[in-house]
Amino acid sequence: MEKQFSDLPESRQQQLMAFDRLLTIMDELREQCPWDRKQTMESLRHLTIEETYELSDAILNNDLQEIRKELGDVLLHIVFYAKIGSEEEGKDYTFDIKDVLHGICDKLVARHPHIYGDFVADTEEAVKQNWEKLKLKEGNKSVLSGVPASLPALVKAMRIQEKARGVGFDWDEKQQVWAKVEEELHEFKENFNIESADVIDQKEAEGEFGDLLFSLVNYSRFVDINPETALERTNKKFISRFQYLEEASKADGKSLSDMTLEEMDIYWNRAKALGV
Structure with missing residues (x-):
């Protein structure tokens, strides 16, 4: 009722x-x-x-x-x-806000049988794993089919890994993941040594660098860091410090285009000391 x-x-x-x-x-x-x-x-x-x-x-x-x-x-x-x-x-199909609301309500009830049914899930991990199994039963052809193609690559990497983990395809320990990070970093350095003047295969380098980033995203999950949030905070920090560099040097009558990197570093370090 x-x-x-x-x-x-x-x-x-x-x-x-x-x-x-x-x-x-x-x-x-x-x-x-x-x-x-x-x-x-x-x-x-x-x-x-x-x-x-x-x-x-x-x-x-x-x-x-x-x-x-x-x-x-x-x-x-x-x-x-x-x-x-x-x-x-x-059109063959129309909908209004009522249909939208009932649709999400029905999905939430169906995806939470541990609340609205007799399924037992005592941990967050158990809930996630059952969620992915239910999606496959509903008609999804792949665990990864729910990852939007247009997601930014960093967010997409995390969602791919989370969904794979939902069906048990994941590392057991964070030490294993860090070993993979070091392996990918070593491969990148070995094949694309920055000290060498040799022309590198750009496509191959891109692939290896992508592997390195993917492994870092993987590790971030094991230490409860959202890589997108972490990178965005670093972006904001860089912007704040760089804008301080611009404003402070201008106040001293200097132009960035005429300054050396060492001179810029003085203002950069000052910004860090001030907590900018």
């Missing part, structure tokens, strides 16, 4: 009313606003990707106010897609 609105706690009623307000505004904008009326799923796609990265930035900055704002933008896009999906006249 479905719950009646009046039987719900006040906080849930307020949440549903807020969602209803968004749906109502979306209906009005789609009908009355020239820009909103013109949009298609294809035209929204790149904007959705941008909004997702903005949410990612807010999360990395631990800015809760900005996270709330960006979540609203992402939610708007979800509602927008569902609205467009309900308008696809003449």
Whole structure:
């Protein structure tokens, strides 16, 4: 039996009313606003990707106010897609936000038999492994078929490894993984020695370097480091220090194009000392 609105706690009623307000505004904008009326799923796609990265930035900055704002933008896009999906006249299949919500609810219930069924899973690892098995039963041809082709390579590497681990294809100990990192690094150095002036096979070098990166991503999982997050934090740190270098040297009447690397290092080390 479905719950009646009046039987719900006040906080849930307020949440549903807020969602209803968004749906109502979306209906009005789609009908009355020239820009909103013109949009298609294809035209929204790149904007959705941008909004997702903005949410990612807010999360990395631990800015809760900005996270709330960006979540609203992402939610708007979800509602927008569902609205467009309900308008696809003449198509074999249409859907609205109700179908989207029931679809994810049904999937969550089906993928959590340890909560909604009689399957026993006492650990996070057991839940993950059963999740992948259930996906195969649902029709996935491969454990890796759920990895989007357009994912950035670093994120994709981690997701590939996580999914392979879900069916038991993984190293047992982190020491084994680190040995693989050292093996790949040794192979890269042996074949593409930077001290040698020999012309290298660029394609082969790229392949070996990819193997090295993949093994490092593998190791990161074993020490609970998200490689994408780690690299992005390093990117942000580099940007901050480099911008300090630019501003501080300019304040001293110097131009980067006229400075030596040693002179730049003075400002760089100063930035590190200041915690920039």
